[in-house]
Amino acid sequence: MPVEVSMRKRLRQQLPDAFRLPTDRDPAPQPRHLAAVCGWAAALGLGGMAVALRAFVGLIGAYRAWYAPTVIVIGLIGLTCTIAAFASVHQRRLPFALLGAASVSLVIGWIVTGL
Template identity: 75%
Template sequence: MSVDVSQRVKQLRRQLPDAFRLPTEADPRPANRQIAAVCAWAAALGLGGMAVALRAFVGLVAEYRGWYAPTVVTIGLLGLACTIGAFASVHRRRLPFALLGVASVSLLIGWIVTGL
């Protein structure tokens, strides 16, 4: 079983640098529609993130809860990292949208947590 896991780790190490790299001149240009869709989705996430950040600020000022700040920051950083990854992988077909989906789930979780 450990051999299978080590092979998967090796395969992942080979694939990740190709998935998350800036495109070169040799890469095909992404379609304008795909770039526009990624930008629009990221803009919507940014606006939603501002609303969650405002709620988080109010939650931080209102009362002290030791778990609150690290949880909100972790959720926000996860969403931000996925959104940045979507832009870095825009030359891929599905990866940017999968990452933006994870960022959307992160935003939804942030909205729920800040409402507590």
């Protein structure tokens, strides 16, 4: 139990620092870093549009009760991870981990919409 409490306490301290708006005291992110995050997010956006088109076609096709909620949740997970990547752009590795999770979400969405 004490380990769980200390982990919660540490997360409460670290999460606000990882996901916060930058202040005047924060250095600007490196242009390469920002360009990489923006490029990856743009690619995810284009891929997300393709998945959304496939999802739309799937929604007007045969009725499956599980389809709409599943596609919506997968899309929201990917969108949340992408937004969080921009919110954490001042961190070194966190934006890329979040964009990786969004990429996994995009691939899962592509698979689900192909069913």
